[in-house]
Amino acid sequence: MSRKRALIADTFCLTKRRRCAADSETDGAADVRSSLQYLMTLFSRKLFNDSLPPVVLKHQLYSLHNDKTLVDKQVNELRENGELLMFQLGFDSEAFALVFAEDYRTKVLQGEAGRETLGTVEKFLAKLIPGCSDLSFNKEKMLNEFLFTDREITQLVKSGVFTVRDAGSWWLSIPNSGKFIKYFIKGRKAVLGMVKKSRYGEILRTELEERRTTSQVQFQMKYHVHDIMGAELVECIKTTSGTLLRYVD
Amino acid sequence: MLSFLYARQSGVDDPVRLRRAESTRRVLSLELNHNRDVDRIHGNGINTLDIEVIDGRYMLSGGSDGVIVIYDLENNSKKPQYTCKAICTVGRSSRHVHKFSVETVQWYPHDTGMFVSSSFDKTMKVWDTETLKPAEEFQFDGNVYCHHMSPVARKHSLVAVGTKDPKVQLCDLKSGSRIHILQGHRGEILSVRWSPRYDHILATASTDSRVRIWDVRRASGSLFTLDQHNGDKSKASSEAVNTAHNGRVNGLCFTADGLHLLTTGTDDRMRLWNSATGENTLVNYGKVVNESRKGLKFTVSRGCSPEFVFVPCGSAVAVYGLHSGELITMLRGHYNNVDCCEFHPDYQELYSGGKDCNILAWVPVLRQPDIEDDETNSKRGGTQAAINPAFEDAWSSDED
Numbered sequence: 332m333s334r335k336r337a338l339i340a341d342t343f344c345l346t347k348r349r350r351c352a353a354d355s356e357t358d359g360a361a362d363v364r365s366s367l368q369y370l371m372t373l374f375s376r377k378l379f380n381d382s383l384p385p386v387v388l389k390h391q392l393y394s395l396h397n398d399k400t401l402v403d404k405q406v407n408e409l410r411e412n413g414e415l416l417m418f419q420l421g422f423d424s425e426a427f428a429l430v431f432a433e434d435y436r437t438k439v440l441q442g443e444a445g446r447e448t449l450g451t452v453e454k455f456l457a458k459l460i461p462g463c464s465d466l467s468f469n470k471e472k473m474l475n476e477f478l479f480t481d482r483e484i485t486q487l488v489k490s491g492v493f494t495v496r497d498a499g500s501w502w503l504s505i506p507n508s509g510k511f512i513k514y515f516i517k518g519r520k521a522v523l524g525m526v527k528k529s530r531y532g533e534i535l536r537t538e539l540e541e542r543r544t545t546s547q548v549q550f551q552m553k554y555h556v557h558d559i560m561g562a563e564l565v566e567c568i569k570t571t572s573g574t575l576l577r578y579v580d
Numbered sequence: 581m582l583s584f585l586y587a588r589q590s591g592v593d594d595p596v597r598l599r600r601a602e603s604t605r606r607v608l609s610l611e612l613n614h615n616r617d618v619d620r621i622h623g624n625g626i627n628t629l630d631i632e633v634i635d636g637r638y639m640l641s642g643g644s645d646g647v648i649v650i651y652d653l654e655n656n657s658k659k660p661q662y663t664c665k666a667i668c669t670v671g672r673s674s675r676h677v678h679k680f681s682v683e684t685v686q687w688y689p690h691d692t693g694m695f696v697s698s699s700f701d702k703t704m705k706v707w708d709t710e711t712l713k714p715a716e717e718f719q720f721d722g723n724v725y726c727h728h729m730s731p732v733a734r735k736h737s738l739v740a741v742g743t744k745d746p747k748v749q750l751c752d753l754k755s756g757s758r759i760h761i762l763q764g765h766r767g768e769i770l771s772v773r774w775s776p777r778y779d780h781i782l783a784t785a786s787t788d789s790r791v792r793i794w795d796v797r798r799a800s801g802s803l804f805t806l807d808q809h810n811g812d813k814s815k816a817s818s819e820a821v822n823t824a825h826n827g828r829v830n831g832l833c834f835t836a837d838g839l840h841l842l843t844t845g846t847d848d849r850m851r852l853w854n855s856a857t858g859e860n861t862l863v864n865y866g867k868v869v870n871e872s873r874k875g876l877k878f879t880v881s882r883g884c885s886p887e888f889v890f891v892p893c894g895s896a897v898a899v900y901g902l903h904s905g906e907l908i909t910m911l912r913g914h915y916n917n918v919d920c921c922e923f924h925p926d927y928q929e930l931y932s933g934g935k936d937c938n939i940l941a942w943v944p945v946l947r948q949p950d951i952e953d954d955e956t957n958s959k960r961g962g963t964q965a966a967i968n969p970a971f972e973d974a975w976s977s978d979e980d
Contacts, residue, residue, distance in 0.1 A: 338608040338909060399864035400905045424817065424826050425847075465814035496817065563867035 363405040366395045367415075367429065373554040378514070382442055382507050384434035389417070389427040390561035391554075410464040419466050419502055420512060421494070426562070430505065432460050439492065442506055448486040455479070455487055459503075468493070469500035514549040519564075521547035522555040526565055526578045533577040535570075536560075581605075604884040606928040606944035610899075612913045614971065617663040618931070618939040621649045624681075626933030628877060629922040630695075632687040633731065636926045639664070640695055641933060642682030647671050648697055650709070651939075653924070664941070668712060676714050678703070683724060683874065689731045696739060698724040704741060706753065718751050718758060722768075726875050729753075730774035738796065740782050742769030742875075748784050750796065762794050764802045770830045771875045775855065777838025783855075785829035785875075790822070791843055793858060804858045806843070808851060825849060831876035835887060835902065836925075842889060842902075844878065846870050850891065852902070863905040869893045877920035881928075890930055892918035897932050897942075913940050 370392070371385035392402045406429065409415040416435055418428040436456050443449045458477050473479045479487075484501075487493045491506025505511070525542060526534055540552045548555065556576075559565050565576040584601055587593035622643040630640045631653070639651045648670040655662040670677050679701035688694035694715070698704040700723045705714040722744025729739050737753040738760070748769055750760035767788035775781035781803075782794045792802035806824040809815040820826055825845025833842045834855065841855045850868040852861045868891055870876060880902065881888040887902040890911075897911040897918055916935035923930055930942040 393866070398904065398906060399866055400862065403862060403864050419815070419817075424820065465812075467814040469813075 362396065363392060363402055364409065366392055367431075370395075370554070370557065371431070373551050373557070375550055375554075378549055379507065379510060382438065383505065383511060384430050384438040386505065386508070386511060387429050388420075388558055388561070389429055390425070391557040392561065394557045394560035394567075413461045413464075416460075416503070417464070417466060418504055420508075421502070422512060422516060427466075428505070428508075435505070436460060439490075439506060443490055446490070448490040451479075451483045451486045452490050452492060454483075455492060465503070467496050467500055467502045515558075518548040518550050518555050519558060521545055522552070523559060523564060523578070526559075526576055529578075533568075533575055535572060536567075536574040536576055539576060600883060600885045603881075603928055604886070607881055607884050607888055607899075608908070609945040610911060610928075610930055610942040611945055612911075612940060613943040613945075615661045616941045616943050618651060618941055619649075619663055619666040620938060621666045621669055622647060622937045625916075625919060625935035625937060626939060627682060627919050628684050629920050629931055629933050629939065630686050631922050631924055631931070632692050633689060634691060636924055638667070638687075638692055639922070639931065640685045640687060641939060642685040642697055642699075643937075644681040644935075645672065646678035646680060646682055646699065646701070648678075648682060648685060648695075648707075670707070670712050674712065676705070676712075678705070684726045684728075686727070686729055689729055689733075696727060696729065698727045698741065700724070702743075704739070704751070716753070716756060720749070721745060725769060726771050728772050728774055730779050731776055733774070733779035735779065736796075740772040740774065740784070742772040742784060742786075744768045746786065746788075748772060748782075748794075760796070762792075762796070762802070764792055764794075765790065767828075770828065771832040773832040773834055773841075775838045776834050776836065777855075781838075781855075783832055783834070783841055785824070785832045785843060787828040788823075789820070789825050789827060789829060789845070791824040791829050791832070791841075791853075793855070806841075806851075806853050806858050806860070808860050810860050810862075824851065824853075830870065830872055830874065831878050831891075833878055833880055833889075835880050836882040840902075842878070842880065844868060844870055844876055844891065846872070850889070850900070861903075863903060865889075865900050865905045866907065868898065868900075872919075877922075879921055879923045879930075881923055882925040883928075890921050890923060890932075892921055892932065892934070894918070895934070897921055897930070911942055913942075914938065 367387055370387040374385040389406060393399050396402050410417055414432055416430050416432050420426050420428050439452060443452050473484055493501040494504040496502045536556060540556055544552055560567055566579050568575040568577060584598045588595055588598045624643050624645040626641050626643050628642045632638050637654045639653055641649050649666045650668050651664045652667050653664050678699040680699055682697050682699045685695060685697045693709055694706060695709060696706050702720045702723060704718040704724055704727055706716040708715050720743050724741060724743045727739050727741045738750045739753060741749045741751060746765040746767055748762040749758055751758045765786040765788055767786045769784055769786050771785040773783050780795050780797050782796055783791060785791045791806040793804055794802045805822055807822050808824055813821055824843055825847050827846035829843055829845045831844035839855060841853045842850060844850045848867045848870055850865045852863045854861060878891040889900045889902055891898045895914045895917055899908040901908055914934045914936055918932050918934040921930055921932040928944055931939055933939045
């Protein structure tokens with residue numbers, strides 16, 4: 332007799348599933364939004380003097396939910412509805428930043444207040460937020476669809492809403508996000524170093540979250556832990572004392 | 581299980597349903613079994629395995645030492661403990677053996693009288709199984725990474741060959757000609773695969789990060805290129821537009837019905853595509869560790885619901901749900917990197933070979949029969965055939 336708990340296919344667990352089916356259905360749908368809101372609370376606003384909206388990375392959601400495909404689908408739905416904006420951050424082709432559209436609009440307009448680029452930025456945001464869910468824009472689209480002039484595009488780049496991608500195309504970006512990316516990369520490296528230097532290269536998640544943040548780590552530990560778990564930079568092993576994070580080469 | 585049997589018996593359920601449910605249960609319980617072994621012949625890593633489709637009885641393996649071995653997988657002895665014997669080998673002493681590593685072997689899809697092997701010695705040889713001599717040899721200019729013969733083709737006997745050259749070559753076994761060339765890739769071709777649904781559809785994967793689907797009947801170029809962003813040019817950086825992966829694409833596998841195609845790349849991702857439209861289904865498998873510099877050979881289960889993908893990941897074989905993308909389990913047992921795996925659809929067994937020169941057989945766990953009278957069936961009587969002689973208790977004393 333094998334003492335190991337065997338994997339059982341769904342078809343053989345009919346009776347048990349019928350009882351718990353009711354709870355699991357409703358949980359799935361609203362969950363991504365509530366997870367996003369939870370992760371946004373972990374973002375340290377004070378660090379940037381309130382000039383940045385709360386930013387969350389898409390792979391941080393994978394550390395909270397099992398089914399990655401479902402998370403991707405729901406994030407795309409929220410983007411289609413115009414509630415969420417996605418940005419390509421530039422340091423990793425797979426790392427996408429998510430910001431709630433309303434937060435983005437308020438912060439950008441707050442940053443632009445008093446500058447001459449305010450009008451153009453307002454016009455662009457009005458076009459972007461309900462309709463468009465692209466990550467980058469090229470010249471024909473801006474000139475023909477959105478009816479912007481060259482000078483206005485330059486103003487958008489100056490304001491930080493656009494970052495240069497290629498000759499004639501631009502990434503959508505968060506103004507003043509340079510500092511965020513710098514602290515993020517430094518902090519991620521430092522937290523991974525903490526895991527690596529632990530005994531046997533592994534550490535319990537609860538223990539890591541309680542460690543004191545060094546000067547390299549500016550964000551909350553929980554924010555970084557969700558990041559390294561979701562990006563699979565560490566192996567997550569379930570143990571009886573909680574989740575164990577093991578360094579992966 | 582009993583409810584399934586009863587439903588089939590009374591006609592409430594389709595017969596296929598019981599078969600699928602039981603196949604799925606068996607695949608989920610795959611593990612190493614000390615009763616099943618494969619003869620260890622290779623002196624160096626094993627690069628490729630192939631099980632013939634007609635009987636599912638004979639398995640070919642090709643190794644880094646250039647040796648090709650044929651095993652008999654069927655258990656004709658009455659005992660449960662069985663080692664899959666190597667029936668014949670093309671060893672280092674043979675005059676016709678490949679000089680360098682054998683990268684791909686494949687049985688002729690219609691009978692076991694012939695098999696084709698391709699190797700880093702820039703040749704592809706068509707062997708006669710009876711005499712173990714090559715009946716035909718094709719020479720190429722660069723290392724041959726992979727080749728594949730269509731499993732469903734009746735009208736043609738083309739072998740698609742992927743080499744260091746960006747041109748995919750089609751060799752005809754009937755006439756020996758190799759004039760048909762598919763142009764379009766810009767890097768080495770790491771993997772080629774015919775569709776199991778149509779005999780004219782071919783998929784090729786290359787180091788230029790692109791996967792192309794070809795119709796070999798057409799004179800012009802490929803039908804389409806797989807695009808990971810599904811045409812959404814805004815997501816990728818400008819160089820990565822229209823690519824299937826953000827790195828080299830080194831593995832291709834069609835699902836059994838030919839409707840979907842799986843690709844793996846060195847960007848540590850695996851993607852599932854709709855093979856008719858080339859659309860990325862966006863199933864997220866997470867990080868599928870892939871450091872292979874040559875092709876990666878992985879496989880999909882057949883006859884189960886949901887289907888499973890078996891991918892070699894480092895020194896383990898990862899099992900993913902095909903459409904859900906979740907990691908079901910990791911099969912650990914090899915001592916070094918796993919290079920290839922092959923699924924036996926009739927018995928739901930998985931054979932995997934790796935750099936540690938072992939071929940491991942992953943067998944579904946059987947429900948053990950209850951042995952009621954332990955005292956009367958003495959071990960000396962020999963009726964306990966279930967115990968492998970290596971595990972027999974020969975040291976403890978009965979007097980304690």
